[in-house]
């Protein structure tokens with residue numbers, strides 16, 4: 001919105017988002033259009049007063065708590081037109097015709113939802129940026145999403161709890177210290193890479209390849225942590241393990257598979273990295 005929104009959109013939404021008064025969710029994925037995002041079918045057709053939306057989004061994080069969705073929609077042509085004919089629009093989730101149905105994940109939480117649009121009328125100024133340039137706009141947006149610290153720190157609460165456990169039981173042999181050192185060095189490197197992407201984004205650049213690299217390496221790290229810490233605790237059966245550490249390990253183990261799905265799957269990111277390096 002900062003990059004492509006109108007002055008009026010920036011003035012209205014951004015201060016309210018920053019004050020925590022408005023919650024936005026991001027509506028890109030649809031059933032059958034996840035990795036293949038350019039095939040989205042949810043449409044916004046022109047009306048005399050603005051736009052009419054019909055279709056469905058899925059996996060929309062926080063849709064049930066959201067006031068608005070920033071949605072990628074087809075405003076002309078068909079899904080065969082791929083990148084052409086897509087636009088970004090702001091949808092008021094309280095508007096008549098919007099239905100939000102939470103989805104429960106493996107860990108029992110419902111943090112994302114399906115969102116249905118049945119003849120939802122939007123005003124003309126719901127469009128963000130230019131009609132037909134939605135693909136370019138979401139690609140730039142994904143560089144922010146993929147390089148942020150949330151792609152590194154999802155399991156860090158487990159790392160903290162495990163280090164607290166090591167201190168409590170007084171374990172400091174060289175193999176354990178090497179494992180702590182390995183995790184810490186990787187975390188520090190990933191953090192530096194994430195900050196380097198942020199610096200380029202702040203300059204108005206779109207480091208798509210670099211951001212994909214941060215997410216791929218970051219989620220690999222986040223997924224390895226629960227496995228390695230689980231193995232470590234199992235290899236030391238004489239140590240008393242606090243219930244909180246067990247709960248954290250169990251929770252992170254349940255949610256870890258989603259780390260390399262949300263925001264773009266591992267396979268898709270590696271394809272982007274390969275293209276960025278001129279390998280495909």
Ligand SMILES: Cc1cc2nc3c(=O)[nH]c(=O)nc-3n(C[C@H](O)[C@H](O)[C@H](O)COP(=O)(O)OP(=O)(O)OC[C@H]3O[C@@H](n4cnc5c(N)ncnc54)[C@H](O)[C@@H]3O)c2cc1C
Nearest residue numbers: 026027028029034035059060061258261262263264265267
């Ligand atoms: C926790 C979580 C939160 C999410 N939040 C949001 C959100 O807020 N907004 C939103 O819009 N979406 C959200 N998503 C959806 C997410 O972006 C999609 O799940 C993701 O892009 C994958 O799409 P898909 O689920 O349709 O899987 P598919 O695209 O069907 O992929 C299935 C498998 O096939 C592989 N695959 C697909 N195409 C290729 C290819 N060309 N080459 C090699 N392998 C391939 C994939 O890597 C994957 O392993 C969220 C997902 C999760 C898990």
